[in-house]
Amino acid sequence: MALRDAQGPYFGEFGGRFVPESLIAALDELEAAYADAKADPGFAAELATLHSTYTGRPSIITEAPRFAEHAGGARIILKREDLNHTGSHKINNVLGQALLTKRLGKSRVIAETGAGQHGVATATAAAYFGLNCTIYMGEVDTERQALNVARMRLLGAEVIAVKSGSRTLKDAINDALRDWVASVDTTNYIFGTVAGPHPFPALVRDFQKIIGEEAREQVLVLTGALPDAVAACVGGGSNAIGIFDAFLDDEGVALFGFEAAGDGADTPRHAATISRGRPGVLHGARSYLLQDEDGQTIESHSISAGLDYPGVGPQHSWLADLGRATYRPVTDAAAMDAFRLLSRTEGIIPAIESAHALAGAIELGHELGEDATILVSLSGRGDKDMETAAEYFSILDSSEGPCS
Amino acid sequence: MTSVDSVIRARRDAGGGALIGYLPVGFPDLQTSIDAAVTLLENGVDAIELGAPYSDPVMDGPVIQAATERARENGFRFAHVLEAVSAIRERIEAPVLVMAYWNLIVQYGVDRFADHFTAAGGSGLITPDLIPDEAAEWITASDRTGLDRVFLAAPSSSDARLKTVSELSRGFVYTVSTMGVTGARHEVDAAARGLVDRLRAIGVGNACVGLGISTADQVRSVLEYADGAIVGSAFVSALDSGGLEALKAKAIELASGTRATR
Numbered sequence: 203m204a205l206r207d208a209q210g211p212y213f214g215e216f217g218g219r220f221v222p223e224s225l226i227a228a229l230d231e232l233e234a235a236y237a238d239a240k241a242d243p244g245f246a247a248e249l250a251t252l253h254s255t256y257t258g259r260p261s262i263i264t265e266a267p268r269f270a271e272h273a274g275g276a277r278i279i280l281k282r283e284d285l286n287h288t289g290s291h292k293i294n295n296v297l298g299q300a301l302l303t304k305r306l307g308k309s310r311v312i313a314e315t316g317a318g319q320h321g322v323a324t325a326t327a328a329a330y331f332g333l334n335c336t337i338y339m340g341e342v343d344t345e346r347q348a349l350n351v352a353r354m355r356l357l358g359a360e361v362i363a364v365k366s367g368s369r370t371l372k373d374a375i376n377d378a379l380r381d382w383v384a385s386v387d388t389t390n391y392i393f394g395t396v397a398g399p400h401p402f403p404a405l406v407r408d409f410q411k412i413i414g415e416e417a418r419e420q421v422l423v424l425t426g427a428l429p430d431a432v433a434a435c436v437g438g439g440s441n442a443i444g445i446f447d448a449f450l451d452d453e454g455v456a457l458f459g460f461e462a463a464g465d466g467a468d469t470p471r472h473a474a475t476i477s478r479g480r481p482g483v484l485h486g487a488r489s490y491l492l493q494d495e496d497g498q499t500i501e502s503h504s505i506s507a508g509l510d511y512p513g514v515g516p517q518h519s520w521l522a523d524l525g526r527a528t529y530r531p532v533t534d535a536a537a538m539d540a541f542r543l544l545s546r547t548e549g550i551i552p553a554i555e556s557a558h559a560l561a562g563a564i565e566l567g568h569e570l571g572e573d574a575t576i577l578v579s580l581s582g583r584g585d586k587d588m589e590t591a592a593e594y595f596s597i598l599d600s601s602e603g604p605c606s
Numbered sequence: 607m608t609s610v611d612s613v614i615r616a617r618r619d620a621g622g623g624a625l626i627g628y629l630p631v632g633f634p635d636l637q638t639s640i641d642a643a644v645t646l647l648e649n650g651v652d653a654i655e656l657g658a659p660y661s662d663p664v665m666d667g668p669v670i671q672a673a674t675e676r677a678r679e680n681g682f683r684f685a686h687v688l689e690a691v692s693a694i695r696e697r698i699e700a701p702v703l704v705m706a707y708w709n710l711i712v713q714y715g716v717d718r719f720a721d722h723f724t725a726a727g728g729s730g731l732i733t734p735d736l737i738p739d740e741a742a743e744w745i746t747a748s749d750r751t752g753l754d755r756v757f758l759a760a761p762s763s764s765d766a767r768l769k770t771v772s773e774l775s776r777g778f779v780y781t782v783s784t785m786g787v788t789g790a791r792h793e794v795d796a797a798a799r800g801l802v803d804r805l806r807a808i809g810v811g812n813a814c815v816g817l818g819i820s821t822a823d824q825v826r827s828v829l830e831y832a833d834g835a836i837v838g839s840a841f842v843s844a845l846d847s848g849g850l851e852a853l854k855a856k857a858i859e860l861a862s863g864t865r866a867t868r
Contacts, residue, residue: 223763
């Protein structure tokens, strides 16, 4: 079987449905609605129209030669998901799931968000389709991504700051699941990544795989060949699966996922789930996760709110175990260096999440040499990160100006 | 050993129903949680459901979340669950069940847990986030050891799913009374009555209703149609605000709702 054909609920030993019985009917209903939609050419056509008239697809690719000089001279090609409406790849999935919500006849959507990108995309789709919208966001994240909270509220969404547990993405998912258990009759849960119970890992991947499908053709046209390597950041893993999918059965294309290593993968403060975790069950699926000896989830740490998650999608765990994709840690410091480097060499300010993939690409460029072509998922733009970056680089009202 | 099935039967034969009390292990500390479980059993509660505090408890409402977070801050370890079961069973003859999110059991080892839990005198496991479809390993381990296996039934469950849940559950079926998480509500949802009726129609012997029960009247009204009432948040709140004395008073109050209801 081609790797691209994996549909869940299991990806090897990973995946499944480890959720309360109360949610099974809703998951079955969603799975059935999605199967109907897949069989209906009208659904794909409606989504394609939305992408061309609203999202701004196809997103372009941009070669980054000045950046590449710092990456061993390899050709670096960026897939520009940062140019999508709402500023990241998250809109790809949200529009698909919002259309499913309409098919289900439900009037309200809920979502979790870490960096706020998925929450903003969901709030945007809710405004566009006239749906009520509640976004769960860890209190810590509402503080470090305050601008995105304002964006969601401006779009008409209710934003709930989650105060339980570590007050980050994992706890936002817990509260969204609790909401859904109680509201499932009227509410669809627009899950933001390729984790969670079946059918979310397959469903979200299917809505994100357009990234790799476009990029594969675009790179072929530009270079006449497939890339030697594809690089993406991995939190839950939706942009990574999205860009990997089209290449899964291309044996000559190496796939690299870059996880957030925070202070360092060998310190207690990181989010390198596959690199340093072990298999377990979290948020409805069996996958790698950061946990203590007892199976309690360990809080993750990353400068990037979008990667600050102790779990990962089950398909990534499977690809890692198969050896089809390689997952490596990238520290906060390396990601921030790449963040600044891309800004200064190419005039593109990436999301800090995406900067992890850029840091990884620098590493790969040195390993693969100047004949290599590396496709990088630039999953989001950095506007939302300006406060974090300004503080990190001390460039607000300090003696060191931005051009120092 | 007294099984939860025999306790429920005895209550039903006497014209009433069973009261099952939930408490988290390690709240506010390990010894107090053991004493609290014994207090409940000495004051009219028929069986205990010990919750294992977990970092991501998606089925728990705010009261139990706060209690389990405190238990974890105070040093809860999973091994304390087995210690508590053993300590309670040494002091009193009653069924002690454990409610644990599945990753805790996976990491301990499903077979290892079944063996150690049986040795400690435990009677069964309630699995809030393990559905029968994913439970092959646990079904084998519980059949081997004879432990009770309590799956959840929800108002949204299809008839086919209710049949699977009832066939694979042993001890009782945990009937989720409302579409929501744990926490006392002013009224126990009428959905519970409909769900128990559906379970009866497919031949379920023991259906216990949980989630949302906090007064003697609610216990009484649930036991008009169900075999057991499961109370969690109300006991946890009592223990939190007034210690063992308040817990004892709450147990006596709620137990008054269990007698000769039909």
